[in-house]
Amino acid sequence: MTYDLELVRVGKTYADGTPAVIDFDLRATKGEFISFVGPSGCGKTTTLRMIAGFEGISAGDVLVRGRRINDLPPERRPTSTIFQNFALFPHMTVRDNIEYGLRVKGLPAAERRAKADRMMQVLDLADIAERRSAGLSGGQRQRTALARGLVVEPDILLLDEPLGALDANLRKSIQAELKLLQRNIGITFVFVTHAQSEALALSDRIVVMNRGRVEQISPPEELYRRPQTEFVARFIGRNTVLPGRLEARDGAVARVGTGFGPLHGTLNDPTLAVGDAAAVVVPSEAIDVAGAGDAAALAGHGDTLPGRLIGQAVTGHALHLTIGLADGREIGVESHVDKYAAGWSSAEVVLGWRPAEATVIRAAA
Numbered sequence: 001m002t003y004d005l006e007l008v009r010v011g012k013t014y015a016d017g018t019p020a021v022i023d024f025d026l027r028a029t030k031g032e033f034i035s036f037v038g039p040s041g042c043g044k045t046t047t048l049r050m051i052a053g054f055e056g057i058s059a060g061d062v063l064v065r066g067r068r069i070n071d072l073p074p075e076r077r078p079t080s081t082i083f084q085n086f087a088l089f090p091h092m093t094v095r096d097n098i099e100y101g102l103r104v105k106g107l108p109a110a111e112r113r114a115k116a117d118r119m120m121q122v123l124d125l126a127d128i129a130e131r132r133s134a135g136l137s138g139g140q141r142q143r144t145a146l147a148r149g150l151v152v153e154p155d156i157l158l159l160d161e162p163l164g165a166l167d168a169n170l171r172k173s174i175q176a177e178l179k180l181l182q183r184n185i186g187i188t189f190v191f192v193t194h195a196q197s198e199a200l201a202l203s204d205r206i207v208v209m210n211r212g213r214v215e216q217i218s219p220p221e222e223l224y225r226r227p228q229t230e231f232v233a234r235f236i237g238r239n240t241v242l243p244g245r246l247e248a249r250d251g252a253v254a255r256v257g258t259g260f261g262p263l264h265g266t267l268n269d270p271t272l273a274v275g276d277a278a279a280v281v282v283p284s285e286a287i288d289v290a291g292a293g294d295a296a297a298l299a300g301h302g303d304t305l306p307g308r309l310i311g312q313a314v315t316g317h318a319l320h321l322t323i324g325l326a327d328g329r330e331i332g333v334e335s336h337v338d339k340y341a342a343g344w345s346s347a348e349v350v351l352g353w354r355p356a357e358a359t360v361i362r363a364a365a
């Protein structure tokens, strides 16, 4: 099978010796929306720039539709890049912005015009073709930037924090528009973002990076529900990580001996052996809270932990509980505000969850 984009053990070491990207492997099929997320400095932008050709590749190969592109300059690669804030030329019209890449490629005027017209039709920009980009709305600017990127007919569109500078409301509506467009156009998008929620909402698969390495590549739902590493468990969503040692495994279910006694979860690392350092990861949404004397409320939950209610706060329909555990840790539990309308008779509570909703991963020894 030929992939649209393939990274094979790609690495980058900057001239000053900084290892920014290490052994990055990725295979994307045509039309996939892939996002790179991770803490600042983990290597997201460097990887994107290596695909685009703005940064040299120190190790490994980048292939587009089976062709190695390591040594091609950016303008000869089958990629287009859309930068933060869209980087439009403010004094130019929408049409001139869109034609810009074609002019760089040396296309004759008539051909440029025809291609730009077609793209403006697709992206609903024809009515504002002669407007200067400085006066456009956020959505119109995004569509213009996309048109400029797409008019050169790339195989892969690379997006470097394109929504980074927008306010939250505009960002939401532009996100929806972006996803719709990507589906319609059907080309592969690689998207770098700081906003985890944006990646979860838009992507077919998310690459989580940490210190230059890939931690996990999974669809959003799986990444959220089944983290493979402690780093991912702490970085994505709101999880409680309960460390210990693997005591037993029975098919997909594993038992971990923790400071709170034995706890269970779905094993997400087939290489984990009895005796290895392991952790049970419990998503905040999976946790139910009952009064300390109300064990019946948690019947069927499997695993329980005692806790102490420290605080509660409401935002909209969400209730956020802060609960202290016996080891001194404070954890967050999220629920709908109606769920615990009756409250609890004292601060002493019990937390319960279904083991199937917890995940067992390898932990640092």
Ligand SMILES: Nc1ncnc2c1ncn2[C@@H]1O[C@H](COP(=O)(O)OP(=O)(O)OP(=O)(O)O)[C@@H](O)[C@H]1O
Residues within 6 Å of the ligand: 014, 015, 016, 018, 019, 020, 038, 039, 040, 041, 042, 043, 044, 045, 046, 047, 194
């Ligand atoms: N031109 C450069 N020369 C030397 N080191 C660099 C250069 N550009 C980036 N780095 C380093 O490479 C590492 C990865 O940087 P990169 O910008 O790819 O991370 P990032 O995940 O995109 O970060 P951010 O989210 O802050 O944009 C960092 O340690 C960074 O300091």
